[in-house]
Amino acid sequence: MRPWAIGRHGQPDVFIALLWVAWLGLVASPVSPEPLEPPPESPEGADYAAEPADSLDGGLFELGLGASGRAGGEIQRRRRVRFADDELRGTVREGRGDPLAGGSVEGRSGSGDLTLGRLAPRWGRGLLVGSPADPWQRTPTDRGPRATFRGRAGEGALYRHGDREGVELLAGRFARRDLAGLKLWRSGLALGLLAGTTGEVQGSLSRADSADASEWAWDLSGRWRVEGLAERNVGQWVISVRARGGHQGFRSLAEPLRSGPARALAVGGSGPAPWGRAGAVAALWRFRSGRAGARLALEGQFVGRDRAVVAWGVEEQHGLRREVPSWSAPFRQGAWGEWRRAARPLRLSLRHEMWGERAWARGVTRAVTTVRLEASAPAGIGLAATHSVFHSKRGESLYLPEGEIDRLVLRAVSGEGERSRFEARVPIAGGRISAALELATAAAGRKPSRWSVDFTRRGGKRGSRSATSRNDSDPPPL
Amino acid sequence: MISALRRPRVRRRHAATVLGLPPTVGLGVWRLALGVSALPWIGATVALAFGPGVAAAQDFSNPAPPWPPSGPGILAEGGLPGRKEAIAFEFCNTRWFGLPDLTTRALVLGAGWRAFRVAGGLSETGDPEIGWKGLGAAAGIADRFAGAAVRGVFRRDARAFGRSDGYEVGLGAWMEAAEALEVWTSAPQLWTQGASPPLRRGLELGVGLRSAQVKGWASHTSLVGLPGAGHSEHAGGLSFDSGPLAVWLTARDHPLRGGIGVSAEARRARVAAEIDGHPVLGETVRLSFGVRLGGAP
Numbered sequence: 001m002r003p004w005a006i007g008r009h010g011q012p013d014v015f016i017a018l019l020w021v022a023w024l025g026l027v028a029s030p031v032s033p034e035p036l037e038p039p040p041e042s043p044e045g046a047d048y049a050a051e052p053a054d055s056l057d058g059g060l061f062e063l064g065l066g067a068s069g070r071a072g073g074e075i076q077r078r079r080r081v082r083f084a085d086d087e088l089r090g091t092v093r094e095g096r097g098d099p100l101a102g103g104s105v106e107g108r109s110g111s112g113d114l115t116l117g118r119l120a121p122r123w124g125r126g127l128l129v130g131s132p133a134d135p136w137q138r139t140p141t142d143r144g145p146r147a148t149f150r151g152r153a154g155e156g157a158l159y160r161h162g163d164r165e166g167v168e169l170l171a172g173r174f175a176r177r178d179l180a181g182l183k184l185w186r187s188g189l190a191l192g193l194l195a196g197t198t199g200e201v202q203g204s205l206s207r208a209d210s211a212d213a214s215e216w217a218w219d220l221s222g223r224w225r226v227e228g229l230a231e232r233n234v235g236q237w238v239i240s241v242r243a244r245g246g247h248q249g250f251r252s253l254a255e256p257l258r259s260g261p262a263r264a265l266a267v268g269g270s271g272p273a274p275w276g277r278a279g280a281v282a283a284l285w286r287f288r289s290g291r292a293g294a295r296l297a298l299e300g301q302f303v304g305r306d307r308a309v310v311a312w313g314v315e316e317q318h319g320l321r322r323e324v325p326s327w328s329a330p331f332r333q334g335a336w337g338e339w340r341r342a343a344r345p346l347r348l349s350l351r352h353e354m355w356g357e358r359a360w361a362r363g364v365t366r367a368v369t370t371v372r373l374e375a376s377a378p379a380g381i382g383l384a385a386t387h388s389v390f391h392s393k394r395g396e397s398l399y400l401p402e403g404e405i406d407r408l409v410l411r412a413v414s415g416e417g418e419r420s421r422f423e424a425r426v427p428i429a430g431g432r433i434s435a436a437l438e439l440a441t442a443a444a445g446r447k448p449s450r451w452s453v454d455f456t457r458r459g460g461k462r463g464s465r466s467a468t469s470r471n472d473s474d475p476p477p478l
Numbered sequence: 479m480i481s482a483l484r485r486p487r488v489r490r491r492h493a494a495t496v497l498g499l500p501p502t503v504g505l506g507v508w509r510l511a512l513g514v515s516a517l518p519w520i521g522a523t524v525a526l527a528f529g530p531g532v533a534a535a536q537d538f539s540n541p542a543p544p545w546p547p548s549g550p551g552i553l554a555e556g557g558l559p560g561r562k563e564a565i566a567f568e569f570c571n572t573r574w575f576g577l578p579d580l581t582t583r584a585l586v587l588g589a590g591w592r593a594f595r596v597a598g599g600l601s602e603t604g605d606p607e608i609g610w611k612g613l614g615a616a617a618g619i620a621d622r623f624a625g626a627a628v629r630g631v632f633r634r635d636a637r638a639f640g641r642s643d644g645y646e647v648g649l650g651a652w653m654e655a656a657e658a659l660e661v662w663t664s665a666p667q668l669w670t671q672g673a674s675p676p677l678r679r680g681l682e683l684g685v686g687l688r689s690a691q692v693k694g695w696a697s698h699t700s701l702v703g704l705p706g707a708g709h710s711e712h713a714g715g716l717s718f719d720s721g722p723l724a725v726w727l728t729a730r731d732h733p734l735r736g737g738i739g740v741s742a743e744a745r746r747a748r749v750a751a752e753i754d755g756h757p758v759l760g761e762t763v764r765l766s767f768g769v770r771l772g773g774a775p
Binding site for chain 2: 304308343420
C-alpha cells in the first residue's frame, strides 16, 4: 500500500488491486480515501466507463453480446470480440452509444511490436505523452503498457522495437490533432519528440531506473516542465518524494486536458504498522496564481483471519483539485471505513464515507453508505445485491462505481438518493449470461430503472485453458 | 393513499397551522380529521418529521435486542436470520407512541432446517376499519459464521380506503468479523411498489460484540428524505443476560432517546416487553409471547 496509491485514480498496490476487485464485483467499492472520479477530460456530472486492461491467455478468444437500456428508453446493443495468440492479440467493441466502441490490434514479431487502433502510450513521467499523475499519485491508471485500465488517449499506430535500447514510433490523432512522435532510448535514458501537422513541436528527455524517474519536457516557445520521483526504503517503509515544476502555460500536444498542475510537491510513505499496513501522503500543488491546493491523507488496513479486511482513511484537503472551476468546497475533511469478508457461500462488504466542509467533517458535503452482498449457488450461479444511500451537497460531484461484465462504470449521481443493483450470473450454452437491474430513487421520487444483459463465451485451441471450462468448475464471483 | 396527497395544499397548511405542528405531521393529523385511513400516514409523517428511528421496525416489531438476531420476528422484519434452527412462533403487540388506536398485532412463524431459515407472518395495525394489514415472509441461510435473507411485506389498507396495496422487498445479512464480533446490515426496503410503506426504513450498518453475559451493539442508519441536513441516525445498546432473564438498554439520536426491555424464558416459552421513549411522541410499548416448538436449544 504505497501512499501514492491514495488518490482518485490510484495505482498498483492495494488501491488498484481493490479497484480491480471492484470491477470484478467483489466489493461494493474499492478502498479509496474518497469517492472515485473520472479523469479530467470527462465532463463533470456525466457517467464514465473504463475498460479493464486484462488480456486473454494465448490461443483464446472471447465473444460478447450485450444489451442495455432503461425503462421506457431505447435498447442499446453491444458486441465485442477479444482474441489472443502468440503473435497477435486484439479487442474490438461495437455498439451505438457505447463509449468504449472501437478497438486495437497488437502484433508481435522479432522486429518489434505494432499496435493499431486505440492507443494510450506513456513516455517517462507522462509530461509529453501519456498523463502526468495527480500530485498524490504515482502514475495514472489508464496510460502506459502496465495500466490497469485501457486508456483512450488517441487512435493511430504505435511501433516499438527494443528493450534496453530501442525506438518507438507514434502516428495518430490525439486531442483532435494529427501527431507524429519518435522516442529513442538507451540505458534508461530516453529522448522523445512529438510534432503536429501545423508545425507544433515538443520534446522530452527522461530517465528512469528501479527507484527513480524524471522527465523534462519543453516546446518551441520555451515553455517547459520537469518532474522527478524518488523512492527509498527506510526500514520496512517505502518513502517517496515527487516534485514538479515549470511553466503554467505548458500543455502537452497529445493530452492538453491532462497536463495537471504546473508545480507540485508530494511526500508519502507506506509500510507495516502494529495493526497491519499504513500509508500517508502530503501533497501541495499549484496550477497558476490563485489556483492551488493541498492534501494530507492517512490510511490503514488490517487483514484478519479468513481474509476479513478492515480499511480506513482520513483526509484533509484545501483548494482546488482541478484547473477548471468547480462548485466544490475549497476546504474538505473526510473519513471512510470499509469492512469486507467472504464466508462461503456469502461475501459481504460494508462501506461508509463522509466528507464535510468544516473541521471534524462537520457541514457534510457528501456521505455515502454502500453494502454489497453476494451469494454463490450450485451450478455456478451467482447472485449479488448492492445498495447505496448517498447524500451530496449542491455542486458536489459524486460517482458510484458499478462493475459490469466488461467495464467499470462510474455512475454520476447528485443530491440525495438510493441506488440498488441486483445481479445474476448463470452459466449456459458453454458461456455465461449476466443480467443486472438497477433501481434508483431520489428524494423527489423514483427514477427510471436500468437493465443490462450480457452473454460471454470463451473458446480456444485444444489444450488451452479456456474460460468455458472455468465457468463450470470455479465460477468467478460477480 | 397517494391521491390524498394531491388534495389542496391550502387545507394541509391549515391543519398543520391550527395544530401547531410541522406540516408533515399536520398532513397525517389532517387525514385523521377527515376520517380516512390516516394510520400509515401517522407513521410516515412522524418519521419524516422526527427521524428514521422512530421505530426501526413496523409490522413485525418484537421486543428484543437488535443484536444478535433471534426469533422469527427479526427475520421477517429485517432479513436477519438467527444462528440456530428452530420452529417457533411469536405473537407481538406494539402500541405506538402511547396511542391506543395505533396498535400493531402480529403473529410470526419461523422455521429452520440445516442452513435454511424461513419466516412468515400476519400483522394488523390500527382499527380493522381504517388500519392496514400486512403479510410478511422471509427466507435465507445462516450458519455459525454468516447469514443472509430476503424479506418482503405485502400491505393492504382497510377496505374503507379502497384497497390501496403496496409491497416492499429487502434483505439483511450478517457475518462474523472476529471472535465474538459481528457486523450486520439490513436494507428492508430495497424495492417498494404501490402504496408507500408507513415508515421509510434506511440502510443500516451495525456491529455487535458479545460475551457470555453481556452484549453490546452500535448501528448507523442512512436514509433519504429526512428534513433539514440530516441523513443518518445512530443507535447503540447493551444487553445483560442472567440465566433465563435478559435486560437491554437502547439509545438513539435525532432526537436523543432511549428504551429498556426485559425478557424471560421458561422451558420453550419466552415473554418480553420493551418501552421506547420519545421526547415528543411519547412511549412505544412492545409485548411479545413466543414458543419454540423444536430445533436446537
